[in-house]
Amino acid sequence: MSDARAAIGEADLHTHSTVSDGTESPARLLEQAATAGLWGIALTDHDSTSGWAEAAAAVPETGVALIPGMELSTREGYMSVHLLAYLVDPLDAALVDETARIRESRLSRAEDIVRRIGRDYALSWDDVLAQTAEGATIGRPHIADALVARGHAPDRSAAFASILHPQWGYARPHYAPDPLTGVRLIRAAGGVPVLAHPGTRGAEQVVPPRRLRQLVDAGLFGLEVDHPENRADAKPRLRELATRFGLEITGSSDYHGTGKPNRLGECRTAPDVVSKVIAEGTGTHAVLPAIATAEPPVE
Incomplete structure (x- = not known):
């Protein structure tokens, strides 16, 4: 060593x-x-x-x-x-x-965010899964990527600055x-x-x-x-x-x-x-x- x-x-x-x-x-x-x-x-x-x-x-x-x-x-x-x-x-x-508790909370939070966004934008949980590697813990970045893929934001940073910003009311803490x-x-x-x-x-x-x-x-x-x-x-x-x-x-x-x-x-x-x-x-x-x-x- x-x-x-x-x-x-x-x-x-x-x-x-x-x-x-x-x-x-x-x-x-x-x-x-x-x-x-x-x-x-x-x-x-x-x-x-x-x-x-x-x-x-x-x-x-x-x-x-x-x-x-x-x-x-x-x-x-x-x-x-x-x-x-x-x-x-x-x-x-x-x-x-x-960390298991945190990841479980991240997942339930992500599902809740997608449900909230889905009321106003074309976005589903399947859209998010399509942006997630197998075994990865799903979080807001994957939702951002799904929003980009759906054409609701030009890139991940823009998604965080708009739809996923807490002021828009969709996001919740885990x-x-x-x-x-x-x-x-x-x-x-x-x-x-x-x-x-x-x-x-x-x-x-x-x-x-x-x-x-x-x-x-x-x-x-x-x-x-x-x-x-x-x-x-x-x-x-x-x-x-x-x-x-x-x-x-x-x-x-x-x-x-x-x-x-x-x-x-x-x-x-x-x-x-x-x-x-x-x-x-x-x-x-x-x-x-x-x-x-x-x-x-x-x-």
Whole structure:
């Protein structure tokens, strides 16, 4: 492991596959990462570890390291807050139970949204299923893709800005634990928690210091500061908070394939921070090219 760690480079620590709302398979993500010149990526599908085995199997051929992870849904009042969970134990009972509950809520929420939209627009559940990979957890992005296919929006982003925007009245929140519970779940499962894209709403909506202190005391590792959707005015504040609370700064693209304009590798995490993530995670192991003959992580 020490020789492999010496070669650690920049990584994109936030990517999605067809397991959740990305448009590329886990293996294809590794191929694209090689083309982008990345040392490694983290696969962080929403509330799921189902893509880990396929991605791990692609490490030897692509030469790209894999940090298994997930993007855990949490909620603070009316706001959705996401936590990137690296190297968790995929069989941890508490985490498995909680993510199953979240996915079930996502599904029932999606069915309800489609029913509501279907009263005013030509849209059915079959339309949504046609836009969903087998085994994927259906969510709003798949509904957005169905709206695009039906001609109700020009692209996924436009669907989110119009019909799927909460102000239009069709969308409803799904169940999710609060962020403090999320951080504790991740740490209890041997994982490394990072607050995802915390500056998308601007400086005035950055997590309050008192709440951040609670998350840090529970084991928060870092803030995803370098993210294409964090607003420019929020980034200095996030860096200040990271310094104050001793948090690491990560960078990621939040790549969804053609589902978002974000480009794989456009934001990256420095090698020293990647090394710290790998060192702190105890729930499962990173799959590194130099030791890619090791057993892949268990789903």
